[in-house]
Amino acid sequence: MSETVLRLTGIEKGYKLGRPNEVRVLRGADLTLAAGEVVALVAPSGAGKSTLLHIAGLLDTPDAGRVEIGGQDLSAASDRARTAARRGMVGFVYQFHHLLPEFTAAENIVLPQLANGAGPAEAEARAVALLSAVGLAARTDHRPAALSGGEQQRVAFCRALANAPRLLLADEPTGNLDPATSDTVFGTLMGLVRETGLSALIATHNLDLAARMDRVVRLEAGRLVPG
Numbered sequence: 001m002s003e004t005v006l007r008l009t010g011i012e013k014g015y016k017l018g019r020p021n022e023v024r025v026l027r028g029a030d031l032t033l034a035a036g037e038v039v040a041l042v043a044p045s046g047a048g049k050s051t052l053l054h055i056a057g058l059l060d061t062p063d064a065g066r067v068e069i070g071g072q073d074l075s076a077a078s079d080r081a082r083t084a085a086r087r088g089m090v091g092f093v094y095q096f097h098h099l100l101p102e103f104t105a106a107e108n109i110v111l112p113q114l115a116n117g118a119g120p121a122e123a124e125a126r127a128v129a130l131l132s133a134v135g136l137a138a139r140t141d142h143r144p145a146a147l148s149g150g151e152q153q154r155v156a157f158c159r160a161l162a163n164a165p166r167l168l169l170a171d172e173p174t175g176n177l178d179p180a181t182s183d184t185v186f187g188t189l190m191g192l193v194r195e196t197g198l199s200a201l202i203a204t205h206n207l208d209l210a211a212r213m214d215r216v217v218r219l220e221a222g223r224l225v226p227g
């Protein structure tokens, strides 16, 4: 049986807007991601995709339920342990690249590695290897403003993979790109994910992209159901 990389059990989350108003966003969401599995997360706007991704990536805590990554139950772990687990095991990609504008493409990939304890030479070599893998070997010294939208997003993928995570969480990773670029850049992301064998949960509104993943889950009334 293949190893479980992410397990969410009975996740509940609401936002209080002042009593008695409370938005119950997640109402017992369950999800298991096996090693190497790529799952599309599909839901209408406002259904709670970002909330779920933040909880799965240890950026937010659920009101109830269990979050396990790489077999470790991190639900009740200290902030310090959660930060360490996030840095070492989880990579994030968002709709916007969020690259640091004053640093080059390579430096944007080096910095998270240094923060995670890597040496500068090792970090630099990994940044160059990742950029080469997404076809950007000639862009290592470019700042984000000198890159196209698709190139910026490919650098963001490399940054997400900088610390060799087990799990990639992506929130509309190609949502800012025109359809043709989105298609190509998504192909690059899938290539990287398959090559590294990591598990991924990718939120998308694009059903064509969803169909290219191993499985689709839908967020409906706060629970995850097969798509």
Ligand SMILES: Nc1ncnc2c1ncn2[C@@H]1O[C@H](COP(=O)(O)OP(=O)(O)OP(=O)(O)O)[C@@H](O)[C@H]1O
Pocket (backbone or CB within 6 Å): 015, 016, 023, 025, 043, 044, 045, 046, 047, 048, 049, 050, 051, 052
């Ligand atoms: N900090 C917050 N305070 C109050 N309500 C919030 C907060 N964050 C999210 N919500 C509400 O929770 C619900 C889910 O939000 P979330 O951002 O997770 O949805 P989403 O599915 O990612 O939406 P989209 O596809 O539009 O990005 C929405 O109704 C939103 O208004």
